[in-house]
């Protein structure tokens with residue numbers, strides 16, 4: 001067996017009295033697309049941010065391509081792409097400036113034109129980030145995650161807030177990632193069924209189901225992933 005691309009073992013995180021991540025164990029194999037789903041506050045963002053080295057676990061182990069996200073930060077940056085949320089980005093820079101800035105972080109970045117093509121933002125090259133629509137900002141953050149030709153990509157809230165056409169464009173961009181390993185957070189069960197090889201359902205910080213969408217649906221005796229999600233967590237995905 002080859003080493004998993006992402007290894008998460010017995011991960012724990014608490015904030016004061018709140019246990020956000022409670023003994024989460026998950027591996028993602030090279031080339032796999034895996035989703036983490038769960039209601040609000042289930043611990044999804046905490047989990048992926050620990051994988052990305054943006055938060056420190058209380059206990060447990062994380063390895064990305066054999067690297068420790070905190071100890072091997074510089075090496076990890078060359079192989080990991082993270083879709084950062086909007087507050088992290090410089091609002092007064094244009095699309096082209098942001099892409100160039102991110103390209104400067106990598107030894108062999110993707111060409112700017114190719115990146116903007118993937119997310120269909122070529123026409124917005126000269127637009128400041130703060131002037132982009134929510135969907136355009138989201139697509140730019142996905143493009144920025146792909147700048148360094150990462151082997152592993154982490155995408156949080158993949159298409160939240162996007163209109164149906166923009167969602168399909170983002171899906172096509174993810175489909176185009178053939179070799180990359182992808183760990184994504186999503187609230188949209190149709191998206192998860194469409195894009196992901198496996199899905200982990202988090203509930204109150206614990207994984208309550210893990211497997212291919214079709215398998216989880218069959219096991220729950222449900223007719224869709226949405227129904228499966230409701231049966232497992234007692235909440236609607238829309239509340240998530």
Ligand SMILES: Nc1ncnc2c1ncn2[C@@H]1O[C@H](COP(=O)(O)OP(=O)(O)OP(=O)(O)O)[C@@H](O)[C@H]1O
Pocket residue numbers: 015018019020038039040041042043044045046047240
């Ligand atoms: N920095 C923090 N300080 C205190 N509590 C936090 C912090 N970050 C997250 N939490 C709490 O930890 C729990 C898990 O939060 P997390 O953001 O990981 O969940 P999530 O599943 O991503 O939720 P959402 O769907 O709302 O984004 C929640 O109860 C949240 O309020």
